[in-house]
Amino acid sequence: DADVTQTPRNRITKTGKRIMLECSQTKGHDRMYWYRQDPGLGLRLIYYSFDVKDINKGEISDGYSVSRQAQAKFSLSLESAIPNQTALYFCATSDFEGPGRERYEQFFGPGTRLTVL
Amino acid sequence: GDSVTQMEGPVTLSEEAFLTINCTYTATGYPSLFWYVQYPGEGLQLLLKATKADDKGSNKGFEATYRKETTSFHLEKGSVQVSDSAVYFCALGAGSSNTGKLIFGQGTTLQVKP
Numbered sequence: 001d002a003d004v005t006q007t008p009r010n011r012i013t014k015t016g017k018r019i020m021l022e023c024s025q026t027k028g029h030d031r032m033y034w035y036r037q038d039p040g041l042g043l044r045l046i047y048y049s050f051d052v053k054d055i056n057k058g059e060i061s062d063g064y065s066v067s068r069q070a071q072a073k074f075s076l077s078l079e080s081a082i083p084n085q086t087a088l089y090f091c092a093t094s095d096f097e098g099p100g101r102e103r104y105e106q107f108f109g110p111g112t113r114l115t116v117l
Numbered sequence: 118g119d120s121v122t123q124m125e126g127p128v129t130l131s132e133e134a135f136l137t138i139n140c141t142y143t144a145t146g147y148p149s150l151f152w153y154v155q156y157p158g159e160g161l162q163l164l165l166k167a168t169k170a171d172d173k174g175s176n177k178g179f180e181a182t183y184r185k186e187t188t189s190f191h192l193e194k195g196s197v198q199v200s201d202s203a204v205y206f207c208a209l210g211a212g213s214s215n216t217g218k219l220i221f222g223q224g225t226t227l228q229v230k231p
Contacts (some may be wrong), residue, residue: 104151
């Protein structure tokens with residue numbers, strides 16, 4: 001079984017709808033991330049969480065919200081979807097060994113392709 | 118702020134050709150550097166990494182050397198295969214903030230023709 005899973009894998013929705021993308025991991029990592037990928041722009045960080053009680057905005061958080069329900073689960077919501085949120089969304093996890101001993105390697109899910117009409 | 122710049126793609130090569138994908142970075146401190154690969158329809162997976170100056174990361178015939186003097190981490194492979202066709206991302210661990218975050222370049226698409 002995959003270590004990082006995302007549901008759904010594909011979603012088509014309409015402008016104004018609320019959408020939730022879910023991410024689960026079995027790696028036991030504390031840190032989780034949400035990115036979006038757009039052609040020519042690489043991956044941009046939306047939100048990240050270092051533990052269940054910690055949520056941080058990334059570089060493009062407007063229009064998105066997140067929930068860290070448990071160590072293993074991190075959900076991304078689009079409260080009112082708009083067409084320019086059409087993109088490929090990735091969840092990722094990383095380990096943490098302690099201050100000054102960052103483990104930057106991240107492990108990615110397979111992605112969710114979201115289309116907003 | 119910290120940033121990563123990759124060469125524009127797409128890159129199209131014939132099988133067994135030599136590959137170079139350029140990557141340069143701007144960062145304070147001493148970031149860790151990574152190459153990730155994304156095969157069609159899949160998520161990103163780590164290809165190789167280097168954590169300090171002059172380190173050479175290598176995996177699956179790919180290599181990259183951390184060059185602090187030129188702030189570069191170019192990806193090379195001596196003989197590419199059709200199966201290497203993918204999108205390649207250079208990334209740095211946000212060295213100045215120690216937050217565990219990665220900053221990605223825009224990605225370079227490689228297509229290898231038989």
